[in-house]
Amino acid sequence: MTSVDAGQTARSAEHIALTERYAAHNYHPLPVVLTDGEGAWVTDVEGRRYLDCLAGYSALNFGHRPPRLVQRAREQLDRLTLTSRAFHNDQLGPFAHALADLTGKEMVLPMNTGAEAVETALKVSRKWGYRAKGVAPGEATIVTMRGNFHGRTTTIVSFSDDEVATADYGPFTPGFRSVPYGDLAAAAAAFDDSVVAVLFEPVQGEGGVVLPPDGFLRGLRELCTERRVLMVADEIQSGLGRTGRTFACDHEGVVPDVYVLGKALGGGLYPVSAIAADTDVLGLVTPGSHGSTFGGNPLAAAIGHEVVAMLRTGEYQERARRLGERLERGLTRLVGRGLDAVRVRGLWAGADIDPRLMTGRAASEALLALGVLAKDTHGSTVRFAPPLTISEDEVDLLVDRLTTVLDEAA
Template identity: 65%
Template sequence: MTATERTIAAAEKHSAHNYHPLPVVVATAQGAWMTDVEGRRYLDMLAGYSALNFGHGHRRLINAAKEQLDRVTLTSRAFHHDRFGEFCTALTELCGMEMVLPMNTGAEAVETALKTARKWGYRVKGVPDGKAKIVVADNNFHGRTTTIISFSTDEEARADYGPYTPGFEIVPYGDLAAMEAAVDEHTVAVLLEPIQGEAGVLVPPPGYLAGVRRLTRERNVLFMADEIQSGLGRTGRTFACEHEDVVPDVYILGKALGGGVVPVSAVVSSRDVLGVYRPGEHGSTFGGNPLACAVALEVIAILRSGEYQERAARLGEHLHHELNLLTGGPAVTAVRGRGLWAGVDIAPEIGTGREVSERLMARGVLVKDTHGATIRIAPPLVISKEDLDWGLERLREVLTAG
């Protein structure tokens, strides 16, 4: 057996089959490239679902982690540490907010936002106890905890996990009239992805986010933007909401905030919202740990330069121009996205999204499918135009191969 076959066999035998990874075994990575255990190189066009916005092994991020490893890695929130206040200050400034509640994973941050909205609804808005409602969109993906999948419309993620958590109403994504009809006196929050990633990089109609912002402000309802995938440079702006000049009440952040080094997530909001918490009411042993704060601080410093937002905008324009050329042929039925982020719908005659991903892997390009017919393209923002074009040429080869 090859090293690849041995590793995959061990994983198949001893790990739960909750993922269906492509049959590649990565050993090293740098920038936008990964190398497998056999020495084959692959262009990473997925970037860990946007967790690797700044590429593999970014020196500033690796150095920040190494320096912190020699100092202190964990104190728990039982004590203060010297990076925590600095991190909270920097992140609130980046977001234009006042307070941070740090966690680890994206799903933890979403769960924290849901709890926050309910507590705010009872303590500040005055919703009767047990009546709080949160409005969400269909085709959403906010994580896979029991509460989150309770308002999922993806049966693959939802089936066999009931009984489900009540208190949510699902409306069509992009339908402002449906949203307006759903928001009532018991609604405490609207939770949305500014662009739906797992659903296939779905961009809402122009004016939708601004309309939700107006509605939530008029009805005294929190607008919570899940920018875990869409945020921190991916779409050509620091936050995807900025494309409609929208500032939500709550940012939910994760993935790229950890720089591809450690899991870091956060809920960022005003003092009026996050100020509802008192000691002991919510927490996380690892949330806001020194190592996480050190890396996230460097991520924030990188974002302040605007370099990667500009790169994502510029290269994203090129990416979408090239992908849109493919929609004129028989292989691609639709292309969506913004910045260095795209969903490409493959015609059934060409194959499934999984089959196209496997063919691309054979040519040295790594992407991943979603919802059967779609492949997602989201390279690290450090990718060069030359490498991006090389990857797109491989895609054209796959789509036109007999």
Template identity: 75%
Template sequence: MTGIQTTEAGILPFSDTQAHVELTEAYAAHNYHPLRVVLSSGEGAWVTDVEGRRYLDCLAGYSALNFGHSHPRLVARATEQLTRLTLTSRAFYNDQLGPFARDLAALTGKELILPMNSGAEAVETAIKVARKWAYLVKGVPESQATIVAMEGNFHGRTTTIVSFSNDAAATAHYAPYTPGFRLVPYGDLEALAAAVDETTAAVLLEPVQGEAGVIVPPEGYLQGVRALCNSSGVLMMADEIQSGLARTGRTFACDHEDVVPDVYILGKALGGGLYPVSAIAADGDVLSVITPGTHGSTFGGNPLAAAIGREVVAMLETGEFQERAATLGARLDAGLGALIGQGIDTVRTRGLWAGVDISPDLATGRHVCEQLLDLGILAKEAHGQTVRLAPPLVASEEDVDLLVGAFAEICSG
């Protein structure tokens, strides 16, 4: 398989990019197509590769690293908890889950939280809760509950979740698909209203569609969804896994329209970039349908996760990161907006989160990301011509200017 080179002692030369790439390609399944850079350390908004080159991280783990790499406050809290207790399972109480649940409930304005690990697990949890609520509370006949989701969605890659994706790469050859979902165009209130009926348990949506290319809905759309759910007796479930926790300049992207969903779905930044932490948050009239033995997770709500998550919540309570996202996002929007018509067709921003549509005359999104890599910038393409940008919220104004300058250099040829 190979060509992988080692020293005489059989040890991989860890400063050798090619050796790491070959080793990964030889032994790890090829479910990703990474850019050719091997990262070994990070601090703040910057990372360093195995050969000592530094890069501005403008992907931030798909918003998992909102607080940057190795944030000292989060590292200190995690280190402290690592020396005390990391896992008990939910067969027992632990001294970290209660305070975390209380503080996250306060941040979301909800009565209860249900902790999980990955974002996809949180989405699966929300789906289960919505269906059970439909049967026990709304009175939908058993096995008939439906959930309305949006075209262009990305909620994870489990079998159930890909069943309501319209991305061919995510769905091909994974049939039979889980029934019970209806898809409507994102941003189209009339289509949504037509899809909701007496069997509908919930409307599931991203307040900003991240994987689709940072698609911001039309103004008033989220309010319209909220009103429709109210009038139809349907749960509004907001997947804020990427958009939440300060990324868009507000604590939650729903806050931009003063909308409160029935269920918040959270993940990524909730773990501070250190550990997988996710949760859903809802009031008791929704989450009370979950009873002992009906849902669970060995690691969900473990002491280490809860300690980190609680520290994240405490950092968000100051408003500092929300303000930084809004200020830096405005700077990024202005800088990239000046390049429209010069190789960039469209720029969409919400806080420090941008989707940049590259003109086909310039290059593909992938090629632009490769050029950005050469200029010391890490970014990721989406759906061919779009480059997604989500720098850590600890980035500086100079970092944002560096990013804009890199785009300007690429656009100038």
């Protein structure tokens, strides 16, 4: 090791040591310290470049520092960033109009993080159940799906079956009923007169990019309509172009009653989330019954509005579809050669590593050494969700580097 190498390694070690000492250990990051990013690539403090194939869990659908969004954010930073909803601002109305139009809904309620948007959807669903459906006070029930990931607030982990997320955090919030993901008969059996909504992910991202059985979303839509239950789609990761359509529900031609959106809505620059629904649902929200100091602030609204405008072109959805097909072809060739299975929807893939070779964590560390950033989940599964701006050559690079990892482990 040269003296320069030693100095660079010391810089990384210092940053990691500071983080480990002073930041709570609620994550287990890979041993890399990032300092710069552009497009699909990031650079660490030692000057090494990596192809980002996680994209902030789909928050970076448009890549790192997308010029159009950065420019719009800079313009707004020079004008007005925060007023609170105690006053109107000139950015929220146009953003809300644009997002309502994109979703085909009549109203939106802006928040900040994905978890806040899910909490908002839960509250609004219960209010609709009491005010519109006539459920007895305190009896509203929401059906959820096993294997879900909707966030980590106390209420949200109340219906999680992830022991790491729930251990030592009880008592939990009542009012939820869990059924197997993709099991329409189980969902139907869970629907009684107290059920006001069913909350689901069109693709379970944290679960390992788990796809629903064909026809499940259509069947769930029909069931919700028949039983007068709100269909609430958590499209925080799957929405806004990731799966090759604007929303993952579009793959089955399904329109939920409530869209839950986040991550890419902030363009990778700022936390922006929202729910979208018609007036018969969101019109029940009254002043003081829900709110957020930062939700709908001018900076967030300006960025979100620009994101919607970019999605309106269809360019990013088409890129996700086309490049996702290329990624699927490459990954499928590795099944039986170190992969047990792959699941792909758009530019989003879950690859199950043969557990006899290595864990998903070990695979992610090996990819890191080869200049590719990815993240494991649930043992031996590795998720790939690169920015939608990735090139064909970069997709091939990802597949080539994974091939090298698997071949070297065999």
